[in-house]
Amino acid sequence: MNGCYINGIANISAQKTADPNSFLGDVIAHEELIFRSHEFNYKDYIKPSAMRRMSKSVKMGVATSKMALSAAELEMPDAIITGTGMGCRQDSEIFLEKILYNDEQFLTPTLFIQSTHNTVGGQIALGLGCKAYNVTYVQASVSFETSVIDAQLMLSESPDKNILVGGIDEIAKNSTLLHTLDGHIKSEKLPILDLLDSKTSGTVCSEGATFVVLGGEKTKNSVAKIVDVETKNSATPEEIKVEIQRFMRRNEITIDDIDAVVLGNNGNVEYNHYYKNVQDSLFSNTEQLCYKHLIGEYHTASAFGFYIASKVFQFGNVPSVLKVNDIRAKTYKNILLYNQYRAKNHSIALLQQC
Amino acid sequence: MAELQQELKEKIIEQLSLEDLEVSEIGDNDPLFGDGLGLDSIDALELIVLLEKDYGIKLKDPKEGKAIFQSVSVMADYIEKNRTK
Numbered sequence: 001m002n003g004c005y006i007n008g009i010a011n012i013s014a015q016k017t018a019d020p021n022s023f024l025g026d027v028i029a030h031e032e033l034i035f036r037s038h039e040f041n042y043k044d045y046i047k048p049s050a051m052r053r054m055s056k057s058v059k060m061g062v063a064t065s066k067m068a069l070s071a072a073e074l075e076m077p078d079a080i081i082t083g084t085g086m087g088c089r090q091d092s093e094i095f096l097e098k099i100l101y102n103d104e105q106f107l108t109p110t111l112f113i114q115s116t117h118n119t120v121g122g123q124i125a126l127g128l129g130c131k132a133y134n135v136t137y138v139q140a141s142v143s144f145e146t147s148v149i150d151a152q153l154m155l156s157e158s159p160d161k162n163i164l165v166g167g168i169d170e171i172a173k174n175s176t177l178l179h180t181l182d183g184h185i186k187s188e189k190l191p192i193l194d195l196l197d198s199k200t201s202g203t204v205c206s207e208g209a210t211f212v213v214l215g216g217e218k219t220k221n222s223v224a225k226i227v228d229v230e231t232k233n234s235a236t237p238e239e240i241k242v243e244i245q246r247f248m249r250r251n252e253i254t255i256d257d258i259d260a261v262v263l264g265n266n267g268n269v270e271y272n273h274y275y276k277n278v279q280d281s282l283f284s285n286t287e288q289l290c291y292k293h294l295i296g297e298y299h300t301a302s303a304f305g306f307y308i309a310s311k312v313f314q315f316g317n318v319p320s321v322l323k324v325n326d327i328r329a330k331t332y333k334n335i336l337l338y339n340q341y342r343a344k345n346h347s348i349a350l351l352q353q354c
Numbered sequence: 355m356a357e358l359q360q361e362l363k364e365k366i367i368e369q370l371s372l373e374d375l376e377v378s379e380i381g382d383n384d385p386l387f388g389d390g391l392g393l394d395s396i397d398a399l400e401l402i403v404l405l406e407k408d409y410g411i412k413l414k415d416p417k418e419g420k421a422i423f424q425s426v427s428v429m430a431d432y433i434e435k436n437r438t439k
Contacts, residue, residue: 052371106407
């Protein structure tokens with residue numbers, strides 16, 4: 001499979017990442033275990049008449065997609081592919097509550113329309129008047145990567161196309177709290193910036209959206225090349241190590257060629273060994289970067305790794321808040337991403353400067 | 355009738371998420387669709403549910419809504435004549 005180019009990228013997260021000219025210059029230190037995305041003036045991108053029905057994920061997705069299209073100087077994509085782990089949870093919750101309280105009567109159309117997983121992709125298409133291929137992947141923590149793979153497949157056949165690809169997830173009042181009960185979210189508070197040093201199980205939860213415009217051809221707006229992406233549903237730490245080595249061989253690079261590795265550590269002591277196993281072996285001499293102590297965990301948080309790699313290529317440096325070891329790369333040409341959530345849905349990606 | 359019109363305006367704002375709008379900004383005879391409040395077909399469905407849930411009026415033909423939802427005033431008049439709760 002051929003690689004593809006990121007010709008525009010945008011992100012909304014719990015940090016001030018919406019500004020394309022800034023790269024984590026002013027970090028927000030969150031204190032709550034469940035924290036929302038940074039406030040954003042959605043009215044700059046969405047008409048009030050359209051916004052009144054939108055939940056947070058739809059607003060984040062539509063605004064971010066417009067920012068990515070603007071960065072790519074593209075008005076109409078040839079396809080829209082979105083990934084989400086949980087979809088529009090807020091409206092799903094309200095819809096279910098209304099079913100319950102109204103004894104399955106008087107169900108209103110707005111919540112039904114807005115509560116499906118593909119609502120974000122649909123709203124983007126409606127806003128743009130785009131009738132092209134529109135698909136949403138719901139693949140837990142590889143939802144974004146699966147969307148990228150679909151785009152890569154399409155671009156390998158039609159390199160002249162431009163595909164809008166995004167990952168979106170939102171917090172919802174009740175369903176997010178359920179993850180406190182099942183232990184997915186930690187029970188004791190901690191300064192979120194110290195998350196990676198946590199010695200307890202569970203993690204923290206947040207929300208966000210990342211959109212990229214992918215093309216088969218390099219343009220003046222290209223910020224990175226996605227060389228390859230791979231997902232694996234289930235694997236042991238040792239199998240992941242072997243898989244990363246196989247992935248690098250397939251792409252004809254060695255560990256020495258990797259300038260930095262971006263890891264999805266989320267402070268969960270139960271599953272941290274997946275990362276530690278490669279941090280202490282394969283990448284012991286490689287610059288290591290982590291980000292979930294900044295933006296929290298959610299199913300499409302791994303898309304933030306793509307954002308980080310793109311920004312590192314663009315800015316030529318790494319904000320110190322991302323660094324987790326003392327090794328510094330001289331230049332940044334190849335960045336490898338690895339993420340997993342609770343030992344499932346592993347993803348490996350290689351991004352290259354272009 | 356004035357009381358019902360006021361109640362309807364509040365419900366329309368709440369049900370249709372018209373948060374940027376104040377009750378005082380909706381005139382009794384302002385068109386709800388088109389040039390007035392600019393409501394759309396999804397809003398029409400929301401209003402049909404509102405009639406049934408809050409006033410016990412079940413529209414047999416959704417097309418009836420076109421006449422009933424002309425304005426708050428027309429809507430209030432229809433409710434007054436047909437309400438079952």
